[in-house]
Amino acid sequence: MNRHERRKAESVAKIPKADGPPTPCLACGINFPSQRRFREHVSRDHHIPDGHLIYDFDRVLYDVTEIDTVALLNAPKFGPFLIPLDERTMWGLSMAQIHEGRLETMTPMELRRPVLAVDHSSLGYVRFIDGHHRMTKLHRLGSREVEAYVVPEGEVEPFIQRRRPNP
Ligand SMILES: [Zn+2]
Numbered sequence: 001m002n003r004h005e006r007r008k009a010e011s012v013a014k015i016p017k018a019d020g021p022p023t024p025c026l027a028c029g030i031n032f033p034s035q036r037r038f039r040e041h042v043s044r045d046h047h048i049p050d051g052h053l054i055y056d057f058d059r060v061l062y063d064v065t066e067i068d069t070v071a072l073l074n075a076p077k078f079g080p081f082l083i084p085l086d087e088r089t090m091w092g093l094s095m096a097q098i099h100e101g102r103l104e105t106m107t108p109m110e111l112r113r114p115v116l117a118v119d120h121s122s123l124g125y126v127r128f129i130d131g132h133h134r135m136t137k138l139h140r141l142g143s144r145e146v147e148a149y150v151v152p153e154g155e156v157e158p159f160i161q162r163r164r165p166n167p
Contacts, residue, residue, distance in 0.1 A: 027061035027161045046161055055129040057094070059163040062129045066159040068116055071149035079149040080114035083126075085139050089146075092125070093132045103137050111137060114147040118156065126150060 020035025027046065032038040042048050046061060053064035071078045083089060115131025128135065128148070135146050153160060 025061070026056040026059050027163050029059075029163055053130065057127065061161045062118065063159040064116065064130050067118065067129065067151055067156045068149070070156050070159075071116060071151050074155075075149075078151045078155070080147040081150055082145045083117070083148045083150070085135060085143055085146045089128070090135070090139055092128055093135060095136070098133060098136050102133050103140075106133060106137055110134065112147075114149050117148050117150045118160065119150050119152045121152065 019037075022031060022033055023035045023038035024031045025038060025041055028041075030041070032041060039050065042054060042061070043050050048054055048061075048063045052066065053068075055062045055064050111134055113131075113134065115128055115134055117126045117128045119126050131146075131148070138146055
């Protein structure tokens with residue numbers, strides 16, 4: 001998958017204020033007419049409660065709120081660690097979902113909050129599931145590292161849903 005395809009395939013879904021634009025569920029491969037309908041589906045079919053942050057990318061849906069809780073409850077086992085803010089790390093972010101306004105209003109205190117990642121060691125990569133704005137801003141400010149909680153996928157399997165291969 002190249003970077004362009006990747007941008008097309010990804011979406012970050014937070015709690016919608018209105019119905020919002022048409023939104024696919026990447027874990028199911030189903031398109032929903034609005035973000036609200038998508039969230040109803042996530043709650044009903046994926047059993048992720050309303051109000052939880054979610055992240056979905058490349059056929060995988062993460063319950064960010066639950067994974068964040070696992071990271072915090074087990075600290076310092078899963079971090080925060082200093083992770084290089086290099087090109088490889090930045091490549092994994094959803095740049096298409098970065099809002100300039102959000103970057104401008106971010107406070108220094110917000111910037112210091114560690115970001116969150118899942119270590120998919122079986123697949124050979126770490127995926128950042130929360131903190132893309134913080135990382136983008138830090139990178140632009142010239143930071144070479146970011147503080148991150150990094151939770152092994154095996155510790156949070158119940159909170160990661162993957163699309164099953166087509167039969
Ligand atoms: Zn789904």
